[in-house]
Structure formats: structure tokens, C-alpha cells
Amino acid sequence: MGKLKKRSRSAKLAAQRKPGASKDDKEFQKIAPLLDKLKSDAVNDRSMAVGAINTLCDTDPEIRKLFLKNDLVRTLLTKLVHDSSDEVVVESFGLLRNLIIEEGYDLSVFLWRSDIWTVLEDAFKKASVSIEHVKDDKVSAEQRGLLFDYIENIIACLGSLCLEISTEMFHSDVLPKLVSNDILKFIIVLIERNYTTKLTLSALEFLYDLSTISAPFIEAFSQDENIKQILSGLNLSNDLSKVYLIGLHFQTLEFSNGLDDNQTIQIADSLLAVANKVAEANSRDESSIKVYELVLDIFATIAEIKGQEEPVSTKISGMIESHVVPFLRVVFEFCSVKVLLCLTNILCFYRNETPESVIELVNFVRPAVLQQLSQKLEEPDLETINLYLGYLEVSSEITPADELRPLAEVLLNFALQLGEITPVSAQITGHLLHILTKIGKHSDDLELTTSITKFIVDKNFVEPITYYNSTRLGDLRKKHQYLIETVLVDSINSIFDLFDDDYPYNKPIYHEGGLHQLFKDNLPHYKKIYKAIDKNSEPQLKALSEEAFQNLERFIQYKEGEAK
Structure with a gap:
């Protein structure tokens, strides 16, 4: 988010007289009363306004954008988090936290440049002083509750900010301040004293989340003997707290290269001891779902890490088959997205030598996955769509093409609507190319295979080259x-896969459809593109692109012989 320039009153009046300004004025009137109440002298008005704005921003992205456009963040940072009312301050930090989560990177960078660190640093100093008097006789239950809410919100604000900014910015700007200002020690104190389950969970979540993004952060707390002693001596009864602690132990073992097979199995056993107990109680409340999701995240990471080892560990393979796969089946109903992430990594772990128990699970979840994906494609959440399509690509090796066929039209429509190339859309395109190629290759519908070929060739070969x-x-x-180069490699490989033999559709689509001449005409252009890839910064992509170019040359020669 850029810094909005203030406009003069005369400029505003001039804008009001312009024909196109009435819509903006009408939109502004939706939020003007609440913005006015933020400046009210009455505490109840300010408190009500912050609460109402929080609800609106959470449920309506357009209204949220409108509030942000009208300096809501500036009002929060300069006025509301310093309010004379403790209740308004607590609610304001809660609103700020939610805005960071919803708006992500751009707002987080804007906040950092607006010196949110000073605001948070002061908040943590006040919290660390106040917490020492929380059990004083003169402190009421209401004041105590407000303090705990205040601390939870500032921890969540800082945690969300750290997760949204770049890793480079976190390491260079935030981490040194976290350590030097004793905020990390304060978080540990909260965990050690365990004032309330909710507050302890907030502190543990903060530690765990940051440990997943930063090895230097793990080093900062794992090499502190006092912190290690406190964490190892904790005896927490809450199931989610236990899982966070196990997760932290897992992260420190991975950081120290101590995650051997036996340690990994111990971690898995500890996680499942908690998660299966929750599952056996048929718990579906928010805390239970978080237990399942966190356990699934850790299993997904284990599968990813262990899948990089050669050869595949028989111990880990046995553990996945006997313990993890049954758990995935149990919790799929209420954690389908996390299960698919975990199952994707498990399928990659087995490298196309998938055991029967995993195949059975893939078959079990398939109807629900295809139905859910159809619904997701109607929504704007590209990250979730990318996850579903990534799973579908990996599992397509053990999925019959006719099972995927009903999705072909909706996938094509979605694919053709993808806009400019971004990191997420490039990944999505790669998944779609793989899935649609399989459908087209095994379809008896010439029109469908022709449409899929147009998607591969026109949208992901000719258009990127022309744009380049x-x-x-x-x-x-x-x-x-x-x-662009990544998408081109994926599309060229799809072309090879689709036309690698003289299938019934080969002659009408390839030879009679003019594809041969198209590839001959574009071969020099693609050569220029792959030659321009920097082999020092992108060695893998350079090698893949060079291989794709050489194979495209051979493919053209092969197809010329085929036509004779």
C-alpha cells in the first residue's frame, strides 16, 4: 500500500463537482459515520466504532479497501492505540492484527515504514510492566482480562507482521529488535507462568510460526540454555499447547540436523498420541481443528524433508503407512485442505512407488476433492486452488483419466481466464498443463483434445513468446x-507428451491444424529466449530450457518424418 497524499479542501470540492466523483462520495458515505465516531469524545462511541469497523473489514473486502483508502491505519497508529480507554486500545490492536492478516505484504511493509515497531515496542514495555502486577489485590477481574486481551493482540500483531513481510526484512530489521528489546524473553515468561490457556497459546503460536520461517530465529531461542530449560520443563494440559511444544522441538531438531529416523518417529508418535485422543473424542471445536491442522502441517514437513533423502527410509515409510495414512482418513472431513497438502508430500515421498494403503486413501478422497475443486475454481483464492491442482497433478499418476474428464471444461474455462503471469499463476498453469494433457491424451472427444491443444499452444507457447x-x-x-521461461518449458513438455505418437487425434490436430509450421516458425524465437537465461542465477532453469529447445528441434524433425 502506498502512502496516501492528503488533498486540500479546494481539491476535494473540485472533485465533487466532477461527473465521476459522485460514486466515490456515495461509497464514502457508507463509512463516514464510523470514521467520525473514531474521533468522538465519548469512549463508548469510539469503542463501538472500532468494533463495527473490525466486523465490516472482516466480512467485506471492498469496505475494507475503502477504510484503508481513508486513512484508517494512520488513525489507528497515531490515535487509537494510544487512546485513554484501555478497551479502545485493546480493540484497536485487534483491528490492526486483522488488517495485517487480510491485506498481507503490502500493508505490512507500509506499517513497517510507518514505524509500527515503535508502537509495538512501547506496547510490549507497558505489557511487561503491567503483567508483574496482574495478581495485585487492587486489580479487578475486568482489568486483568483486558490486560490479557491486550497482550494477545500485540503478540498477534507482531506475529502476523513477521509472517507477512519478506524473510530478508524479518532477518535484517525485525529479528535483531526482537532479541535486543527482550520481547522474546517476555514471550517465554508468559509461557512459563501460564496465566491463561489462551494467552499461553498465543505465545506458543508466535514462537512456532516464526520458527517455521527463520532458522536464525530458531537459533536465537534454541541456544539459550534458560529458554531451553523452561520449555523442556513445561507441563501443559491443553492439547494444542502440547502440539505447539512438540512442533518447536521438531523445528529445533531439524535446525540442528538431529532429525534422524528414530527422532522423527518419536515426534510423529507424540503428535499422534495427542491428535488421536482428540479425534477419538470426536471433537470438532476450533481448538481441536487447530490441533489437527498443526499436526498435518508437521507431517507434511516431515514427508518433504525425508523425501529428499536417498534412498527412501523404510522406517519412515512404515510409519507413514501404519500411522499417518489412517489419521489422514479420519480427519479429512474437517481438514481437507491440510490433508491434501500432507498427501501431496507423501505421494512425492514415495516417488511413483506408492503403497496400496496410500492409493486407497487417494481413491477414498477423490470424489470429495473433485467436487471441492469445482467449487474453489469459482472463488478468487488462487493459493488454495494452486494447492488443489498441485495435489491433482501429483495424484494423477494413480488417477484414471476418465475420473478427471468431467472437470475438463471447468478447468479449461478457469485456465483461459488466468491473467498476467505471477508466481502463483505460473504454478497453477504448470499443474493445469499436466492435468489437461493427460485428459486430452486419453479422450475420444476430438473437440475436447483440440481445445486443450489450443490452451497449451496458443495461450502458453505462442502468447508468451509474442509477449517476450x-x-x-x-x-x-x-x-x-x-x-515466462518456466511456463514455456512446461508447455513444450506438454506438447511432447500430447503428440509423442501417432494417436487418432494426431493427424487432424497436429498435421492438418498447422502446428508443425507454427513450431518451426517459433523455434528461433524460443532459442533466443533460452539463450538469454542467466546460467549463474538460474542454472536449473537454464538446463531445463536448453533441454526443451533441443527436444523441440528433434520433435520437429520426428514429426516431419511422420508426415511422409
Whole structure:
């Protein structure tokens, strides 16, 4: 988010007289009363306004954008978090936390540049002083509750900010301040004293979340003997707290290269001891769902880490088959997205030598997955769509093409609506190319295979090359890095897969459809593109692109012989 310039009153009046300004005025009137109440002298008005704005921002993205456009963040940072009312301050930090979560990176960077650190640093100093008097006789239950809410909100604000900014910014700007200002020690004190389950969970979640993004952060707390002693001596009864502690132990073992097979199995056993107990009680409340999701995240990470080892560990394989797969089946109903993330990594772990128990699970979840994906494609959440399509690509090796066929039209429609190339859309395109190629290759419907071929060739081969040739290289790198080259490699490999033999559709689509000449015409352009890839910064992509070019040359020669 850019810093909004203040406009003069005369400029505002001039804008009001312009024909196009009435819509903005009408939209502003929706939020004007609440913005006015933020400036009210009455505490109840300010408190009510913050609560109402929080609800509106959470449920209506357009209204949220409108509030942000009208300096809500500035009002929060300069006025409301310093309010004379403790209740308004607590609610304001809660609103700020939710805005960071919803708006992500851009708002987080804007906040950092607006010196949110000073605001948070002062808040933590006040909290660390106040917490020492929380059990004083003169402190009422209401005041005590407000203090705990205040601490939870500032921890969540800082945690969300750390997760949303770049890793580089976190390491260079935030982590040194976390350690030098004793905020990390304060978080540990909260866990050690365990004032309330909710507050302890907030502190543990903060530690765990940051440990998943930063090895230096793990080092900062794992090498502190006092912190290690406190964490190892904790005896918490809450199931989610237990899982967070196990997760922290897992992260420190991975950081110290101590995650051997036996340690990994111990971690898995500890997680399942908690999670299965919750599952056996048929618990579906928010805390139970978080237990399942956190356990699934850790299992997904284990599968990813262990899948990189050669050869595949028989111990870990046995543990996944006997313990993890049954758990995935049990919790799929209420944690389908996390189960698919975990199952994707498990399928990659087995490298196409998938055991029967995993195949059975893939078959079990398939009807629900396909139905859910159809619904997700109607929503704007590209990250979740990417996860579903990634799973579908990996599992397509053990999924019959006719099971995927009903999705072909909706996948094609979605694929053709994808806009400019971004990191997420490039990944989605790669998944779609793989899935649709399989459908097209095994379809008896010539029209469908023709449509899939157009998607592969026109949208993901010809269009990227044309765009590349019409744009300065510096602008391409600045806007897309090497995403265009990545998409081109994926599309060329799909072309090879679709036309690698003389299938019934080969002659009408390839030879009679003019594809042969199209590839011959574009071969020199693609050569220029792959030659421009920097082999020092992108060695893997350079090698893949060179291989794709050489194979495309051979493919054209092969197809010429086929036509004779």
C-alpha cells in the first residue's frame, strides 16, 4: 500500500463537482459515520466504532479497501492505540492484527515504514510492566482480562507482521529488535507462568510460526540454555499447547540436523498420541481443528524433508503407512485442505512407488476433492486452488483419466481466464498443463483434445513468446523474473507428451491444424529466449530450457518424418 497524499479542501470540492466523483462520495458515505465516531469524545462511541469497523473489514473486502483508502491505519497508529480507554486500545490492536492478516505484504511493509515497531515496542514495555502486577489485590477481574486481551493482540500483531513481510526484512530489521528489546524473553515468561490457556497459546503460536520461517530465529531461542530449560520443563494440559511444544522441538531438531529416523518417529508418535485422543473424542471445536491442522502441517514437513533423502527410509515409510495414512482418513472431513497438502508430500515421498494403503486413501478422497475443486475454481483464492491442482497433478499418476474428464471444461474455462503471469499463476498453469494433457491424451472427444491443444499452444507457447519479443528484457525481469521461461518449458513438455505418437487425434490436430509450421516458425524465437537465461542465477532453469529447445528441434524433425 502506498502512502496516501492528503488533498486540500479546494481539491476535494473540485472533485465533487466532477461527473465521476459522485460514486466515490456515495461509497464514502457508507463509512463516514464510523470514521467520525473514531474521533468522538465519548469512549463508548469510539469503542463501538472500532468494533463495527473490525466486523465490516472482516466480512467485506471492498469496505475494507475503502477504510484503508481513508486513512484508517494512520488513525489507528497515531490515535487509537494510544487512546485513554484501555478497551479502545485493546480493540484497536485487534483491528490492526486483522488488517495485517487480510491485506498481507503490502500493508505490512507500509506499517513497517510507518514505524509500527515503535508502537509495538512501547506496547510490549507497558505489557511487561503491567503483567508483574496482574495478581495485585487492587486489580479487578475486568482489568486483568483486558490486560490479557491486550497482550494477545500485540503478540498477534507482531506475529502476523513477521509472517507477512519478506524473510530478508524479518532477518535484517525485525529479528535483531526482537532479541535486543527482550520481547522474546517476555514471550517465554508468559509461557512459563501460564496465566491463561489462551494467552499461553498465543505465545506458543508466535514462537512456532516464526520458527517455521527463520532458522536464525530458531537459533536465537534454541541456544539459550534458560529458554531451553523452561520449555523442556513445561507441563501443559491443553492439547494444542502440547502440539505447539512438540512442533518447536521438531523445528529445533531439524535446525540442528538431529532429525534422524528414530527422532522423527518419536515426534510423529507424540503428535499422534495427542491428535488421536482428540479425534477419538470426536471433537470438532476450533481448538481441536487447530490441533489437527498443526499436526498435518508437521507431517507434511516431515514427508518433504525425508523425501529428499536417498534412498527412501523404510522406517519412515512404515510409519507413514501404519500411522499417518489412517489419521489422514479420519480427519479429512474437517481438514481437507491440510490433508491434501500432507498427501501431496507423501505421494512425492514415495516417488511413483506408492503403497496400496496410500492409493486407497487417494481413491477414498477423490470424489470429495473433485467436487471441492469445482467449487474453489469459482472463488478468487488462487493459493488454495494452486494447492488443489498441485495435489491433482501429483495424484494423477494413480488417477484414471476418465475420473478427471468431467472437470475438463471447468478447468479449461478457469485456465483461459488466468491473467498476467505471477508466481502463483505460473504454478497453477504448470499443474493445469499436466492435468489437461493427460485428459486430452486419453479422450475420444476430438473437440475436447483440440481445445486443450489450443490452451497449451496458443495461450502458453505462442502468447508468451509474442509477449517476450515485444517487451524489453529489463522490464520482463523486473515484472516476471523468469516465470515466462518456466511456463514455456512446461508447455513444450506438454506438447511432447500430447503428440509423442501417432494417436487418432494426431493427424487432424497436429498435421492438418498447422502446428508443425507454427513450431518451426517459433523455434528461433524460443532459442533466443533460452539463450538469454542467466546460467549463474538460474542454472536449473537454464538446463531445463536448453533441454526443451533441443527436444523441440528433434520433435520437429520426428514429426516431419511422420508426415511422409
